[in-house]
Amino acid sequence: MKNRCLLLCFWLGMQLSAVAQTGLPPVFSIRPDSVQTPDTTHIQVLEDARGELTFEQVRQSSAFRVEPFFDPTRRAHVYWLRMRLRNTGSDTLNLYLGDFSSNYLDIYWLNSRNQWQHQRTGELVPLSQVPSRNGNKERNRLFFSLAPGQTTTLYQRSENAFWRPPLTYLSTQLQSEESRIRAVFNYIRVEKEWKNYFFDGIMIGILLLAVCYNLLIFFSIKDRVYLHFAICLFFFTLDRNAFWIQQAFFEEYPYVFNVLSHFFFLIFFIFFTQSIRKFIQPVPAFPRLNKAIGGFLLVTSLFIVVLFFSFNKVWFPLNEADVLINILIRVVYGLCIILILKMMKTGSVDARLALLANVPLFIFWLFTLSTLVAGQYFNADMLKSLGRTFGYLESICFAWLIIVFSGALINRYNLTKQRLAQQIIEKEQLERERELERSRLIEEQKIVLEQQVEERTAQLKASLEDLRMTQDQLVQKEKMASLGELTAGIAHEIQNPLNFVNNFSEVSIELLDELKEGPLQQLPDSEKEYAGEILGDLTQNLEKITHHGNRASSIVKGMLAHSRTADGERRPTDLNALADEFMRLSYHGLRAKDKTFNCELATQFIPNLPLVTVVTQDIGRVLLNLFNNAFYAVSEKKKQLDAVGETGYKPTVSISTKQVGKTVEIRVTDNGTGIPEAVKTKIFQPFFTTKPAGSGTGLGLSLSYDIVTKGHGGLLTVESDSTTGTAFTLALPVDRDSE
Structure with a gap:
């Protein structure tokens, strides 16, 4: 007997030691015949501030504490409860664990085979995921069972959704399955609370x-x-x-x-x-x-x-x-x-x-x-x-x-x-009054119309006179249009003899040069000087003929360009290649006339520029005109600076292309003399030029502006400053098929 007492004391000591080491709560014995709520001494609480703790982390945690069920200072939306339950009866005990203060309820418990089990329910859990017990699904209760004499450790996880307040009150209720069935039966059959459902419906x-x-x-x-x-x-x-x-x-x-x-x-x-x-x-x-x-x-x-x-x-x-x-x-x-x-x-x-x-x-x-x-x-x-x-x-x-x-x-x-009915009656009465008023007005209008007929007759006579005057004006405009066509024809006819004059004057100059080198040298010295003076005068006269002939030819070409009405053929064009070609053409043309002219050419072409459908010859003429003006501006500035002894100026003409939305822009920039602000608004007018007399016709920019804006639906703009130079921007719409 003494040995048995010693063994019992040793076993109790070991159990108490294990409890002390693990910190588990005391065991709560369950009675099968009532609804029971363990007191706070049998329940430990763990705060899960972020709601991220796993079950394994919770099992190993030493932060469980004994706390009251209600604590207004709680600030977390997730709490874990730990308790130990024992079935002291001789039969298997079927239990419901209920939580009526949270949106989600999870329980973990050890079954009779020492295996951890898990179930989840809650107000916000889809019905298909709620555990079923004999066809019954509870949103605030979870079912588990204890074998006779079994002691289990149970973990309860309670969670509120983010829009709900923190869990200041933690509830745990244990109810046997028999007690739950009786409670539902009493609620429906005895207390007749089903009537509430009926009246609510x-x-x-x-x-x-x-x-x-x-x-x-x-x-x-x-x-x-x-x-x-x-x-x-x-x-x-x-x-x-x-x-x-x-x-x-x-x-x-x-x-x-x-x-x-x-x-x-x-x-x-x-x-x-x-x-x-x-x-x-x-x-x-x-x-x-x-x-x-x-x-x-x-x-x-x-x-x-x-x-x-x-x-x-x-x-x-x-x-x-x-x-x-x-x-x-x-x-x-x-x-x-x-x-x-x-x-x-x-x-x-x-x-x-x-x-x-x-x-x-x-x-x-x-x-x-x-x-x-x-x-x-x-x-x-x-x-x-x-x-x-x-x-x-x-x-x-x-x-x-x-x-x-x-x-x-x-x-x-x-x-x-009633108001609508009264409004309908009043509306009908008003319609009758309006009809009478309309009849009276018709009679009055007859008199007024007769007077208006007389007035209109007089107005028609005056309109007829205006039409006759307008007809005369249209005839006069037609005459002027015919005169324009005649002018274009005359200019075309004048062009041919001008070509002969220019060509023969150039040939004559060459013949005079040959005469100076050949036969002139064979004359006696007494006549050679006199003949040389005559030949020099002839050469000078021929140069003047060539100069003024070329001037007349450029004027005629401008007149012909302004008189044209038909467009050329449009085709998809690579503007990068076209701009580069005409820049080189303009530069070498100017170099052919003035061997001393030098200028730096800068290009900045965007790769993969989309093709633009244009009349290639017309856009080429525009680019050629812009380049000629740019080279002329840098040449004039070079001459002005050389005249005052300033060095270090480097003539530069640059061209760049880019795509802006649905348009392609070509920008021609020079660091020349610039355009005065007072004449900037006039440069696109026909026959307006800032060049000295005999150096320009004033038709180049005017013709270029018409080609770009009227012929191609684009824009031609200018930016200029006397210190930095001039920049012309040519913007053409991109053809959709070429994008």
């Missing part, structure tokens, strides 16, 4: 019919008060019956539905307030009070929305936030009551009906606000004595509001119908 149907009725009236008479009241009733139905609606239609989407249901009351209250304002129509009479209602309603809505996304941060005490929201709602409602009272003083019948409908609910809401404040700050439970009567009172107030306000809207609809 009837109320949902009545409210939805009221919604449809108000929508039908709105589409009939287009009065927005019916639309606002329909939306108000719809969201009131959703808010008051969210649980049953979720059970019926959103069992697989509880998370989304619960997120949306958080705003059902807010939307109801917004449209409820709008219904009152639209019903009594206060805007013309009391604009400030009406704006105050809108301002407080906006502040209330923003506060609720911000608080919805801020529970994780807990930036504002939650209890105070709840009180503040309730105060803001009562303030908005109170301002609406004041507005109704002010409208009543103006004799508004609608305001009287609105006051009759809203006073009971307003008084009840003031009472609920006082009970909330008393319970929050004075720990006074004013609703304890009312019990279920409190819920019935609220339902009665809402029912009274809906019935009276609906009756007021029906009365408004009947009055609207």
